[in-house]
Amino acid sequence: MGGSGYNRLQSSDGVTFIELLVTLAIIFILASVALPITKVTTKRSQELELRQTLRTVRTAIDTFRKDWARDGDTLLGPLCVKNQLTCKESTGVSGYPKSLEQLLKVELSGGEAQVSESSSIRRYLRRIPIDPLTGTDEWGIRCYQDEPDVDRWCGEDVFDIYSISPRTALDKTKYRDW
Numbered sequence: 001m002g003g004s005g006y007n008r009l010q011s012s013d014g015v016t017f018i019e020l021l022v023t024l025a026i027i028f029i030l031a032s033v034a035l036p037i038t039k040v041t042t043k044r045s046q047e048l049e050l051r052q053t054l055r056t057v058r059t060a061i062d063t064f065r066k067d068w069a070r071d072g073d074t075l076l077g078p079l080c081v082k083n084q085l086t087c088k089e090s091t092g093v094s095g096y097p098k099s100l101e102q103l104l105k106v107e108l109s110g111g112e113a114q115v116s117e118s119s120s121i122r123r124y125l126r127r128i129p130i131d132p133l134t135g136t137d138e139w140g141i142r143c144y145q146d147e148p149d150v151d152r153w154c155g156e157d158v159f160d161i162y163s164i165s166p167r168t169a170l171d172k173t174k175y176r177d178w
Contacts, residue, residue, distance in 0.1 A: 047169055049132040054178060057161055060103050060124040061096065069095040079122065085109040092157025094144040100128050100158055133165035133175055140164045140176060
């Protein structure tokens with residue numbers, strides 16, 4: 001009887017220190033491989049979101065331009081012709097919006113019978129989108145007459161927007177050039 005109790009004390013049901021070290025080393029190696037993949041995946045996700053946001057805002061700007069087109073004092077767009085006062089207040093001389101906020105709400109000034117309050121407002125965006133790279137709704141803005149690489153907005157109209165993030169994309173281009 002005494003012998004079997006002695007054998008039970010000698011056998012170990014736990015993990016040895018070396019097994020623990022090997023397990024930790026394997027986990028460390030797997031984590032070191034997964035971390036860069038996670039960073040690239042996160043950056044790629046932000047880039048896709050930025051591309052979609054730029055596409056949405058640029059489409060809104062183009063739709064605004066189509067509705068409110070003008071060339072100086074010559075009113076060309078259908079809403080511009082029907083709402084001459086609003087057209088001159090809301091657009092630059094080329095028919096692009098004077099600010100990003102113009103895309104949120106343009107109050108129609110008349111020239112057409114207003115049926116209800118909702119029909120007297122034209123919206124192109126619900127809100128100014130957040131730049132996924134900066135986490136703010138601040139964007140770089142270019143005017144119609146600006147060069148593509150200009151750093152300062154002329155303040156006359158909104159022809160294009162770009163991210164103000166100084167970082168570089170996975171394809172080595174600058175986000176401001178997108």
